[in-house]
Amino acid sequence: MKKYAVVLCVFALVAGTAFAGGSQEIVDDGGLHGSLTVATNASSPTFEAVEHIIDLFMEENPGVEVEYTSYGSDYENLMKARMAANDLPDVFATHGWAVNRYAEYLRPLNDLSFASRLSPSIVDTVTTDNGDIVAMPITSEQSGIIYNKTILEQAGWDEVPATLEEFYQCCEDVKALGVIPVYITGKDTRIQANMMDIMAVAMLITSNDAGDNAERLYDGTFDWSKWYPVSSFITDLVENGYTNVDATTADPIYTSEKLAFGEVMFNFNNQAMITDAWTLNPDADLSMMPVPGYKEGDSQIWIGGERECYGIWKDSPNMELAIALMEFMARPENVEYVCNAAGMPSGFSDVSPDLKLAEEYEKYSDLKIYPYFDREWLPSGMWATMRTIGGALTAGEMSVEESCSTMEDSYLSLMAQQ
């Protein structure tokens, strides 16, 4: 008998584990019941803001348990493993890759009530070629280069540099003040990849002599020797002494502190970094400037796209709950709450948060917003290559020519996967 009891216990345990979680049922009270998993890579303060909204959702729907987790920097790897296993969280953040990476796994949201409220400037970045809106951008991004207004004035500049030449001149003037012109934190090479990602748009896409680069990048016939100026941007900064001495190894955890206390002039990050710096020093005279034009006569640009953005796994067993949560998050007051906390513009046309940088954005409102270079013009996976060459270029471990051929090799093999 004992044996059967043990077998029964084991069976009960296994069955219990297998059926636990994820169950959803509608009971007589008409409310929603069940549990839901939501995953993101967001960090503070965006994470706390979304968590607050999810808590409100659970208050309104006492029968629903939402497990909201941030995997931080492991997020992408973890999501890739989960995509391979076709086992994804019910709702998850798409961090700029809704269309090019996650679309295959996302439920189209066109039929949900908030779809028509998404901002026209952002909706295309989350819409596939066949018109499916696959994700909901709560916050959006309008980034360029973070700078310190006081230091700019001290260096004798009334306006932010409008061309690359002016940018280098400004770095020279700032350096003369004894301030680090550009702060690079190469411990995490995302910073260098981000710098190239932004500058590549200005140099290869929006510059007056960009020619047919964009088409050639799409169809795989791009001449990669044209990447030269993008890589040179990093080496020029390092060789001219416009960066911190430890650009190769500095830890990004110090960035907000350096910005907050005026130790550095420029940093290539989004608005969230400024918000972070203001928590350390509310008086820090920080702002965001548009990306300078590549050559004389080229227009300055903004880089943007969706930021905190969620989609629903198309095979989610808790579809009804997932839709209810998304509709709840899309309520104007909730969107506004997250945008204000993160200090980011909203992805909805009917929500305009109270941003500290509103004046700057207003001043340059006639400038166009372009997507990040790798999200639009490169196959998924090139980000890692840009990180590798960015780190190597900063350390002087790779020549600019080598970086061009590394980009080409990686581009060709990733294009072949498509």
Next chain:
Amino acid sequence: MKNSNTDIRRFMQSDPRALTFLALPAFALFIVFVVVPIISGINISFTNWNGYSQEYSYVGFDNYRKMVSDPQVWTAFKNTLIYGFGSTLVQTVLGLAFAMLLVNRFLFRGFARTIIYLPAMVAQLIIGYIWYFIVTYERGALNDIVGLFGVAKVDWMSKGTRAVLIIMMINSIAYCGKTMIIFIAGLESIPNMYSEAASIDGANTWQSFRHITLPMLLPAMTTSLVLNIIGGLKMFGLVVAMTNGGPGYASHSLSSLINNLYFANQQAGYSAAVGMFSFVFIVLVSIVLRKYLEKKEEQYNG
């Protein structure tokens, strides 16, 4: 119930081969966690899979061909050799020195042994992060120390070769405790009579170490060399924590490169091919090493 238990016992005793059944759980685990992944790895290495999509196509030997001319793979391979053999050399020297020092009885011997062994119990990643804060440029302990002597601050991990050597040294220092324990066991098993006889014959300390202790330690040496070399060749955590393979790809080991190619670069097929190369290489090294050391043992111990 009682009858069935007796039946099983009788069956087990009837034929010694029946005991093989006891190995079934281990065998099943081995199949699931070793054999299946290796076979699926071989399969993936012939595809252009991105690591997450449900679709991919076969590309024949393309990934293996690409590997031959890829500077990333060769740099990682060279580094892996340094991590494997360099660490083993330093670890063996340090481990042996500590073992000789701590084999004799003295006050606090146990305490000293524990202190030296302690880092070996900490995960590589954690050791990496601790050391990162020591060698980091700003607020790093090492730069504070050199600063005391009026030397300018150095960005220690900013140059590829230097980063590789530093990682190798850290690995050696962190894990020399393991080697020490193996050698202490070896030293304690050497009977005193040999060194007593040698000292009567007038052998000095070096001679008795060179001609008695060292040859008698060969079995311990075999174990420790094989473990250390394989450990070094599989180096992953320290690289990830200290440089993440950087600057560029200059300090990648094969393992960290495989991880980077698979997840970040989304070239799972290519990564699997590099993985196969790494697997075959480690197997070959351990076979050759074992054969060589066994031969040596036979030579000495007849």
